[in-house]
Amino acid sequence: LFPHMTAKDNVGYGLRIRGTDTAARRKRAEELLELVGLSEHMDKFPVQMSGGQQQRVALARALAISPELLLLDEPLSALDAKVRSQLRDEIRRIQLSEGISTLLVTHDQEEALVMADRIGVMNAGIIEQIGTPSELYHQPKSAFISEFVGVVNRLPGILHDGHIHVLGSSLIVTNEHQFASGDTAVALVRPEEIEVNADPAGKHVVLNKQLRGIFTSVTLTGPERSPIRVDMSSRNAEALQIGEPASLRIQRDDTVIGSPTKKESESLMEYQEEIL
Known part of the structure; x- marks a missing residue:
């Protein structure tokens, strides 16, 4: 001015x-x-x-x-x-x-x-995807878009015939990739797309809860080693106690995948039976 x-x-x-x-x-x-x-x-x-x-x-x-x-x-x-x-x-x-x-x-x-x-997301000077906010958030076309727009959990799994197996679910892979059947990859799943329930037989344990107003972020750990974040209503989160076991379920049938880190690949190989 x-x-x-x-x-x-x-x-x-x-x-x-x-x-x-x-x-x-x-x-x-x-x-x-x-x-x-x-x-x-x-x-x-x-x-x-x-x-x-x-x-x-x-x-x-x-x-x-x-x-x-x-x-x-x-x-x-x-x-x-x-x-x-x-x-x-x-x-x-x-x-x-x-x-x-x-x-x-x-x-x-x-x-x-x-x-x-409408949003255009640029990566290294190239527009990777143009679409409505809902399209970019819910139907990203690449691993970069999925991780850049919003928060995701990186869940290691095994590919088979266009599906990746994580957390007991077989998810359809929606993005182009260079992986073959039997390869390790990571499913990129948003925190609100995972359901968590207190379960004495569950393979995951509640580590922490963070109140964020109308929703609460619950952090859990399990066979994958890396923490998993689940966003849920604050009222429902009250039923979960820190240190108690819980079960997880993915609430969609498809996902974008990305390349795993060395640690993620080693983790999957070591705990493959528990994860699947």
Whole structure:
């Protein structure tokens, strides 16, 4: 923002350059500042506003000239978590109400999932997948997409005729890969796609529980050695006690697979009978 201009003057700057008369310019600036929730701060200078308020003024200034395309490059990266969340929702609301096509660059996966209609995920300068947030999250086309967008558990298993066997389930492999039948691979399964139940005969043990609001992350260990995370409702998680055995079940019939680490391959070979 221009430090010597008020919020209203900053917003109206593009219109002034285009020769819009003073009355129309002020009216448009006031409308947009009200739209971003800053009607009470119109006459303040940037130094008198918080970082989140300055970002709102900058957004209003970009919208003032009614652009055909709005380009946003990491617009929320410098803000604290609470302000970032609030402004993220505000930008999405304004973008929809104004009907402006918007291209947003971000390294924050959650930000992309919440704000976008379509997402393109780049890896080493190449777009690996373009789709809706739901498509990228639930039907990733590669191991990179699966692990980059959201959280996954890496579950080692054996491939056989297009399926991988993990946690007692045979899952259809959905992505292209270079593995042959009988090879070791890892199924990439999201924490909310696993069901956990207290079970005296279960092969896994509850290590920890982390309350995250409406859901709880439960960490378990078992024959795979590597911890497994399960996200479940906080109410249901109350039935699980740390140190007690539990059984796991995957709640989908397909998965993306990736290459195993040396440790994961050794673990599977050593405990293959228990895992299967």
